[in-house]
Amino acid sequence: MASTATGARDWARRRTAKRERLEAVRPYVSGRVLDAGRIGGALQALLRPGDRVAMEGDNQKQADFLAEALAGCDPDVVHDLHLLISSISLPEHLDVFERGVARRLDFAYAGPQSVRMAQLLADGKVEVGAIHTYVELYARMFVDLTPNIALLCAEQADHDGNLFTGPGTEDTPTIAEAVAFSGGVIVVQVNELVDKVPRVDIPGDWVDLIVESPRPFALEPLFTRDPRHIGQVEILMAMMALRGIYERHGVVTLNHGIGYDTAAIELLLPTYGEELGLRGKICRHWTLNPHPTLIPAIESGWVDSVHCFGGEPGMERYVAARPDVFFTGHDGSLRSNRVLCQLAGQYAVDLFIGSSLQIDADANSSTVTEGRLTGFGGAPNMGHDARGRRHPSAAWLNLLTGQAPAVRGRKLVVQITQTFRSGGTPAFVESLDAVQVGEEAGMPVPPIMIYGEDVTHVVTEEGVAYLYKAEGPAERREAVAAVAGATPVGRRADERRVAALRRDGLVALPEDLKVDVRKARRSLLAARSIEDLVAWSGGLYDPPARFRTW
Amino acid sequence: MASTATGARDWARRRTAKRERLEAVRPYVSGRVLDAGRIGGALQALLRPGDRVAMEGDNQKQADFLAEALAGCDPDVVHDLHLLISSISLPEHLDVFERGVARRLDFAYAGPQSVRMAQLLADGKVEVGAIHTYVELYARMFVDLTPNIALLCAEQADHDGNLFTGPGTEDTPTIAEAVAFSGGVIVVQVNELVDKVPRVDIPGDWVDLIVESPRPFALEPLFTRDPRHIGQVEILMAMMALRGIYERHGVVTLNHGIGYDTAAIELLLPTYGEELGLRGKICRHWTLNPHPTLIPAIESGWVDSVHCFGGEPGMERYVAARPDVFFTGHDGSLRSNRVLCQLAGQYAVDLFIGSSLQIDADANSSTVTEGRLTGFGGAPNMGHDARGRRHPSAAWLNLLTGQAPAVRGRKLVVQITQTFRSGGTPAFVESLDAVQVGEEAGMPVPPIMIYGEDVTHVVTEEGVAYLYKAEGPAERREAVAAVAGATPVGRRADERRVAALRRDGLVALPEDLKVDVRKARRSLLAARSIEDLVAWSGGLYDPPARFRTW
Missing domain, CATH: 3.40.1080.10 (Glutaconate Coenzyme A-transferase)
Structure with a gap:
């Protein structure tokens, strides 16, 4: 019954992969802060073909700067990604498929982009895993769809990585928890880097990399009725x-x-x-x-x-x-x-x-x-x-x-x-x-x-x-x-x-x-x-x- | 239509009450740290009759030091509490009712104490609101059972209140979120106060008061089968x-x-x-x-x-x-x-x-x-x-x-x-x-x-x-x-x-x-x-x- 046969198995592959990724991205980083001007290169250093990438993509807020950078990646370097995203709202969310950066998609909602997605599906440019409700997609991040990378957004971060989401906390803590505790890498675009955040929505020691976006993240007033x-x-x-x-x-x-x-x-x-x-x-x-x-x-x-x-x-x-x-x-x-x-x-x-x-x-x-x-x-x-x-x-x-x-x-x-x-x-x-x-x-x-x-x-x-x-x-x-x-x-x-x-x-x-x-x-x-x-x-x-x- | 009639309404009563409670407990506190030897007095200063108190009380881990202190409160000072607790596991959880400190109870499980609880119920010493599943009870903390006080436990805290729960994180972040963002007061017993926690499970700025318990919190091996x-x-x-x-x-x-x-x-x-x-x-x-x-x-x-x-x-x-x-x-x-x-x-x-x-x-x-x-x-x-x-x-x-x-x-x-x-x-x-x-x-x-x-x-x-x-x-x-x-x-x-x-x-x-x-x-x-x-x-x-x- 002794486990000698499996004794040699490496049980920390995800942890090792994370260390290697963070090492590869080092030329783009000072402390935890990524150089916004070179975000494309940083993502290319960080990502591996076939990675599962959770992108925010919520009902309202969008990590749009990171989405744009991902869509701009060289498909010879970064390809066949598996994108997990609640809400496909921005053109960039589908550009990643059109350009061959990503191939597989699990999502929950595709309102504004649904026509184009149907076309990409027909053209064989996107393989849909399943269509979920929001919470089902997050649930699967703790079961059979654990992401390798999360691309998130928040209003502010301090230099220790502590995040202030602002009022639209939405899904960020849940996605962050799935990734931080499974050996994944968390990258967050923030509107502003500050010395001290007004409150901590997500602890800094869950967060690997921060980038100050040149513009505030996109946010839709979906719940206003005149x-x-x-x-x-x-x-x-x-x-x-x-x-x-x-x-x-x-x-x-x-x-x-x-x-x-x-x-x-x-x-x-x-x-x-x-x-x-x-x-x-x-x-x-x-x-x-x-x-x-x-x-x-x-x-x-x-x-x-x-x-x-x-x-x-x-x-x-x-x-x-x-x-x-x-x-x-x-x-x-x-x-x-x-x-x-x-x-x-x-x-x-x-x-x-x-x-x-x-x-x-x-x-x-x-x-x-x-x-x-x-x-x-x-x-x-x-x-x-x-x-x-x-x-x-x-x-x-x-x-x-x-x-x-x-x-x-x-x-x-x-x-x-x-x-x-x-x-x-x-x-x-x-x-x-x-x-x-x-x-x-x-x-x-x-x-x-x-x-x-x-x-x-x-x-x-x-x-x-x-x-x-x-x-x-x-x-x-x-x-x-x-x-x-x-x-x-x-x-x-x-x-x-x-x-x-x-x-x-x-x-x-x-x-x-x-x-x-x-x-x-x-x-x-x-x-x-x-x-x-x-x-x-x-x-x-x-x-x-x-x-x-x- | 102008809201002049209601303009005078105070919309921050919970925040004010929190400030007053923290003021009242000041003689027992240094920084965020409560004096463990005077925990009874501290709780009496903190609590008000009729308060809704969320006590951990999880499936496995127990804030036993705080439970004991609560059970020892003077019922002339602290009475008619409404206890929210997932799992009634310790005698102290029912002592609070027997002694008249608490009156009302919402819970999820009462395995070891179920016989005694039936007796207290028959004697009119406890009024049961409802019996829940665990997640229902937490869900209600965000709806119609928002607690005034949470009595939680963790393995370690630093002096800023950052908590390390150890492997049994269980329900602590959820209860903490319900209380921290509704103007409630969070008290945490920890096994150890340290300079730096090995990881942050709950951010310090959600936590009001820490007390170093004289013994590690109780933890049951419920999932071991020989x-x-x-x-x-x-x-x-x-x-x-x-x-x-x-x-x-x-x-x-x-x-x-x-x-x-x-x-x-x-x-x-x-x-x-x-x-x-x-x-x-x-x-x-x-x-x-x-x-x-x-x-x-x-x-x-x-x-x-x-x-x-x-x-x-x-x-x-x-x-x-x-x-x-x-x-x-x-x-x-x-x-x-x-x-x-x-x-x-x-x-x-x-x-x-x-x-x-x-x-x-x-x-x-x-x-x-x-x-x-x-x-x-x-x-x-x-x-x-x-x-x-x-x-x-x-x-x-x-x-x-x-x-x-x-x-x-x-x-x-x-x-x-x-x-x-x-x-x-x-x-x-x-x-x-x-x-x-x-x-x-x-x-x-x-x-x-x-x-x-x-x-x-x-x-x-x-x-x-x-x-x-x-x-x-x-x-x-x-x-x-x-x-x-x-x-x-x-x-x-x-x-x-x-x-x-x-x-x-x-x-x-x-x-x-x-x-x-x-x-x-x-x-x-x-x-x-x-x-x-x-x-x-x-x-x-x-x-x-x-x-x-x-």
């Missing part, structure tokens, strides 16, 4: 959601997806919600990026706490001035963390509500449309019933499910959408575009964002469908059809069955919920413009230029 | 699991629960697994505490990587010598992390297998027996089908499920148990003890550990039941009964139906799997004792005294 674009239909749906779901089930802890539909709910809390006497009873604890449209509810005393996946440009000063509500450091600024916020959203929050672009007759939904494979992002992790959850709460117990002894509560997973999208495209469809897009991309199973089985409620301008009450798939389809309006799916609804479903509580129309349709006017919104949000914030909210119309 | 106690039946079951599940479905990424059944599988890899030619094909990436019984498989080249929830006493030197396999820091020692390992286990791993104490006819299972409410720990988070997962893998796709378009793969959730436990107690029962225990404790739903619906396979000495193939609950019950032997559940099995289930692939007996029962002997174990494990490790494994018999 209230100007919220119309009566969104307001009506928001009223129904508040009465028919939030009030009825007593939803205290929650997560909102992004979109005008959920922004309308946020903006009705201080008006319609107040009228209903719901302050302090619902919507107290949130897992949510710092949505500007939540400002009026916070200012009106509705919100006890918000834990954030990431930050939001323009919200920095406001968040810093509300430390009892947001998670902030001793420096005063937000600390976000996608993995922990996802954990909170999955295991400690009773409701997820999100807008969807397409819903089928079984309530399966997807944001993949028009032949573009955008990927998953984070919604599937919020929009499912977490079967590993065991602690009860009032809202969760309100949806009791299962056969004894396996009875349990259930997470509220709500889809909210108008029956027709702008341009008259039906939101309720016979077959999700995602099915065909998945087939064309050779995916083994269709890229469904949220499974119908997991959806508990559907809200449209027609009413609310309480799918969790349906006995079996046939009744679920009837309830979906009942609120699907004049779409192909909705036209299947049988009037007598709809009446029966209303009687049995599976479907509620506005009048069933005592929602006065005439009240659904823009005057009911606590803020009707970005300027209003700035005013609510007492001038603390600084909207990005593109949202300023004054 | 191969001496593995008998022929466990070996037979392990052979069937390897052939009928691991080989059949191609399980590359996995998590093992703790117990002799799964230890047997680990010890068969270098022998039986090798004979089957499976090395490199299965069991390459693990999420697992450093089980000593995995040493032979690691030494035989089976294991590419292990990411750990926590550490294991005695495994320190071995782990440090295998950095290509384990996640270790630049100091050489293990970095574990329960939340990230749970994330990995949930979203990046294809199989969970665990032993259960009781399984009912529907395959619901529980480790709650004999009237004791032990809680949930971590098994439910591993032992369920993660419905938020979207990326495919071969093993996951092998269990394709659902109706088009909502077809998807599925996580393998395996229950392994003998039909009778020691003492002749049946493992398969008509009704789980958990049902009655839950009722007596006033729980709103029964404390089921793993739901039958989520279980894909059951392994007993009789054979393997492929529950995922069952069409409906009735067939699932037949498949469970077919492998439940002479238990009340097993006696229901109908011989002709069993033959049909075997033919249809829902049940496999040893001969169906080509498992030679005569080979199920202890000589097939790669190690038959703790001494053998030490030998396999080349002397690097240092078993705790209680496991040394030589």
